[in-house]
Amino acid sequence: MEENLLKSMDLKNTKKRQVILSILKEYNYAMTAEEIYEKTKPLLSMSVSTIYRALHTLSDKNIVIKSIRQDGKSYYQLQKYTHKHHLVCTVCQEVITIEHCPLEELEQKLAVQTGYQITGHSLEFFGICPNCTKK
Amino acid sequence: MEENLLKSMDLKNTKKRQVILSILKEYNYAMTAEEIYEKTKPLLSMSVSTIYRALHTLSDKNIVIKSIRQDGKSYYQLQKYTHKHHLVCTVCQEVITIEHCPLEELEQKLAVQTGYQITGHSLEFFGICPNCTKK
DNA sequence: GTATCTGCAAAAGATTTGCAGCAAG
């Protein structure tokens, strides 16, 4: 479980980090520090700064990936579940996950053209979901 | 010039808004409010909040497009120059513009699959430029 | 034991807002 993951990165195996990781695993979508905080509340007490610090450490170790969305907030998710992109409804904020990343080939092409060593990308689509279109 | 653009949107044609628009036009790349502020300094005095307010108004009218990058800051550019994406060097922050947007077809496909009315997307690549790779 | 975590409160950075005065139409 989470214990080995932490140990393997020379991180101390604390209850709080375990809880954060298990929440990210359970819900399996990118969430904000605030959302994680809300979900930890019933389980144990933890300050928001601890969550930020843990997420920062975990993303340094590439266990967690941070990405900043168009709402200006940082979203965190487990590395192994990443590389999916999202389509976000700008009215109700519903999020649809796009399974296949369409950019891998393009990335290769770009690398050749520019001489850059490409390390990643961020991609997000916006729109209005069928439900909100009706209203 | 900028005058007609403002009038056509029922916005008052002020010197400050003209200056903001002309800077966006001259430099023709997405910049932050802070960068715009620096560039206005030699020209006339204007408070940062005026810049934010003007950019907000202009983006409501779709004259200016706002997008939030992975550094968490908001970047603004003229609508007619948008729809270009960027490759950003994570070491020296150099930015390369990608001329052709590879997502138009994909967007159509997505719209059909999901029933969303797709209004836009954000895409950014990261990497290390040839120069920084050497070091 | 000691290096690493954590809580708290304070600080930071980017952006927004209330209010009173100013300027464009």
Place this chain on the structure above:
DNA sequence: CTTGCTGCAAATCTTTTGCAGATAC
């Protein structure tokens, strides 16, 4: 004139940080 624009300072929101006490190993 009067509606909308601007400056200033204060407020907001998210995230980071300093420090002192607590915990994992």
